Amino acid sequence: MFGEGILRGLAETARNFFGSYVSKDRLTTVQFPEERIAPIEATRDFPFLVYDGTDWEQGMRCVACQICEKECPPKCIYIDKSKDKKPDAVGKQQFYPTRFDIDISVCMSCQICVEVCPFDAIKMDTEFEYSTQDRFGGLMFDKHKLSKSNEYYHRIHPTEASAVDAALAEERAKAEEKAKAAAEAAAAKAAAAAAVPVVPKESGGAA
């Protein structure tokens, strides 16, 4: 009431002023292009396509089911299905996308495409520095630009990637077992077919 509130306020700002030169937590600015804060694990910016192994075309997990294209709210995903098939992450023969374009100037990072993908093929990236001066296609990402390796996925989202890998390994094991069982059954059938004795033609003239 006698102005001591003002004096206390002045003392506080003086402490801020001098403290900002001495202690780091009084000056919390991160000067952007030169310094960056590491993004947390759940950061999401724009989608990317995961591929296993080293060949990005052969290892791509996407099977062009087009669910993400249909679910995307601003409809920024454009997919063309192929005519032939290639083995997918589990080993089955599947179609693959000949064209997979995402317009990231439209994308709103809602992550719906990631949530609905049954094949863990599309995940959210943490990269956001994509500004370009090319207005007419600089922000339309094609299949090649969108494909990033599984190691990269492990780097940016470790726990998620490990969970996905475990799930895929399980499915792969199941598929292998099924394939083995099918192969055994086929072999058994073939063996049974081979084990059927060749009946000599007895009833040659007994008609």
Add this chain to the structure above:
Amino acid sequence: MTLVFLILAAITILGLGAAMSLRNPVHCVVGLTIGFLGLAALYLQLGAQFVGLTQVLVYVGAVAILIIFAIMMMRSSESPEQQPYSRSWRVGVAIAFAVYCVLGWAVHFGAHTLPTQAATPELSVQQIGDALLHRFVLPLEIIAVLLTAALIGAGVLALQDPAGEVRGPR
């Protein structure tokens, strides 16, 4: 009739003439302010520092601001279509000319009584203060009472609501 005097006189006359003849009231106030400043400069040129500076402080700083507030409150920014001169302006001009003649005659015929070597008296603020508080203390106190009455009256007028009407959210 030095060059400085001629320039200052021209500024004053132009300013006050603009204050009389312009249509937009705001332009008139600006002209009036220029006229006051010209008068203050004339006082300073005559060596009357206190009077000149008080002219700026009081006339420009208070009277002109008062007129400004009056114009702002009345929102009379729209200039009237024709000059709002009164219809008897010829009589006004004649009377003004007559007064000018009388003043000019008085100055011209009284000029020889003034000392030829105009020794500007060193009239310091201290002498003015001394005179005000010794010789002229009664007029000073009367003016103070007058100003206090005006201030109280203005306060009372501003506080009063129109009689009996209490407007409020009911």
Add this chain to the structure above:
Amino acid sequence: MIVFSASGAERADQIFVLTKYWLMGYVPTAVQPLASAVLSVVPILLVFPLIFAITTLLERKGLGRIQNRYGPNRVGPWGLLQPMADGLKSLTKEDIVPDSADKWVHLCAPLLLVVASFLAYAVLPIGRNMVVANLSAGVLFFFAIGALVEVAIFMAGWSSRSKYSLLGAMRAIAQMVSYETPLVLAGLVAVMATGSLSTVAIVEAQAQYTGIFPHWFVFTPWGFAGFVLFMIAATAESNRSPFDLPEGESEIIAGYYIEYSGFKFALFFLGEYLGMFATSGMAITLFLGGWSAPFSFLTWVPSYLWFFIKLLAITCGFIWVRGTLPRLRMDQLMHFAWKFMLPMTLLNIFVAAAWKFLPAGIVRWFGCAIFLAIAFVLLTRGLKRRGEFRARQYRFAE
């Protein structure tokens, strides 16, 4: 003449005066008065806008550090070339004048503001023997010039023909008129103590030393109260935080200069800061001893350096207060001016008069200090409005 028989310190102190006399020797006699005036005025026109540029940078960086961030630090090393970037920006921006605006008044308003602000420097003694015009009524001249600023603000607000400008102009003029009386009355105590309205005489009265301590007026109870009240009124006169409602950036978006852009806006900015420096300079002259050194063993430092050091200190104080206090509402502003500042300054005059008539010693020191403290306490209690919350009553609405 102190010219060449002077010691090194004296010569450093009087270097500008000596330079001027030396240059005048080369000017023919007929033109000498004009040349003398020009040589006195041109340094003011060069130095104070330079200080303005430095202050804008200092303010932005200072406010930034107070608010836990860096200030501008991109343009030069540590952002030192930021004022140049700002100047270039304001020069190259388009000058937009509203269609219905009063063109000539719109143009003259910033010019009048800058001219009035520069005029005020004519009576400030920047150093020993370094004053542009040694008027015998210098203090009165200073306050008279302050009145011109209000007319300029009105011209700016009115000529823009915009509701917000007009509102801002009315508020600004009301605020400046209300705080002008405490400003003058607070400065009056220094005039009373000296017995002269001349700024040079006031500074010379404070440039005496007893022992190592100077006779600055701020070290007396009435001088300290006068200084604090003068600085508060000066903050209000320059429309600075916490009294910057007329130009409240978050409320009426720059108030009376909302319709100005480009160079005219820069002129307004310049005029305001120049007004701030001029009033600080007057505070330094009246209370802080002008160009005199704070201790008698420091008089070897040139006098103009002391003036600028004190100006820097006061500017830092302004920036500090800006970063600390929230904005005062219009009615709080007015209450503060009329109910606290005006009675306090009148009582301060009373105390200063008592000081002159009491015998020198510890008694008058304590007596005056206690009187002022009691007055302060009573007036601040009076500022607190109790039980004033009731249903609003409208006088002109339906």
